[in-house]
Amino acid sequence: MRTVRVGAVGFVVVALIGVACAQDKKPAVITITVPERGYKETVVKVDGDEVIGTGATRTFTTPALEAGKEYTFKIEALIEPNNYTKITRPREIKVKAGDAAKIDLTTEDKKLDKIVVRWVPTPVDIVDEMAKLAKIGKDDVIFDPGCGDAVMLIRPVKELGAKKGIGIDIDPKMVAEAKTKAKAEGVADKVVITEGDILNEKDMAGAAEATVVLVYIGDDLGARMSPVLQKLLKPGARVVSHRFKLGDWKPDRTVTVKGADGDDYVLHLWTVKEKEKK
Incomplete structure (x- = not known):
């Protein structure tokens, strides 16, 4: 019976540690500001996945992140100010677990932005x-x-x-x-x-x-x-x-x-x- 009890206690301890680790992980929330609607609604992607939403502000919630570590997310906006111009605006942002971060994609960067005209x-x-x-x-x-x-x-x-x-x-x-x-x-x-x-x-x-x-x-x-x-x-x-x-x-x-x-x-x-x- 003693062996059983020790095993049960060990199982509980491991389970509690697992819960504690899970509780340490938190998502970060990134608020992305993009140009107002032009010819088409601006499309925003984070690490290749589209962020659903419309208007000048989009919100992306990251997966649960491990506390104390810094993570980099790649953000890209496809801006179409008219029916013949497409502007791809890539940026990166670094966040930690629990952060409430903001990034502004309304400003041009001549080195990073790519422009294609039909x-x-x-x-x-x-x-x-x-x-x-x-x-x-x-x-x-x-x-x-x-x-x-x-x-x-x-x-x-x-x-x-x-x-x-x-x-x-x-x-x-x-x-x-x-x-x-x-x-x-x-x-x-x-x-x-x-x-x-x-x-x-x-x-x-x-x-x-x-x-x-x-x-x-x-x-x-x-x-x-x-x-x-x-x-x-x-x-x-x-x-x-x-x-x-x-x-x-x-x-x-x-x-x-x-x-x-x-x-x-x-x-x-x-x-x-x-x-x-x-």
Whole structure:
């Protein structure tokens, strides 16, 4: 009987220890602030799993965490401010058992955020209006970051006799399509198109050769690209953007033109100034 009693007591002790350990483990609660709804509701994921909810604040409760240890959770927001822009915003947060933590995903981080813009073609007649605003001539080299099917390169080279067209696009399928189109239009020898990222300064090297930049890209990417353009472009270079501005770089002129489809199109013009001597 004594042996039985000792075994029973041991079992109870082990059980109590197990309960105590379980009680030591507590979840952490993470409050995540995201941009207000844009074109679509922002999607939030923690360690790859979607956090159910809507609006500017989401709450994630972690699994039970062991006391005294620090845990890292990867948080990602997919933000769609409009129907052509997707922003992926990854962050990390460290928490301990019982923490009530907060993280703000409303602020941009140029090093971490990834921006993808869906390609939308600019009508040919509006491309011609952009070329007219830039006063493109035979000595000009045209650069189009995010060139899509390269219409902004092909038209000035073919119709206005521009010296050269340089384009980059992040989508290899669009690069292939643009090269095919340039060949079909008989300007493949004067239009150079490569795969590249407009947020990578090395890929934007063509801007240093350009005298004219024609661009149709979203406000978010335009703002990120603007400092690179201003750094690489030579004084006298002209930039014309269809619809979108380039961050806080104020255009020298903004015009509205009537398209063949009857719609109004806004175009912005910048002329690169001489850099101030320090």
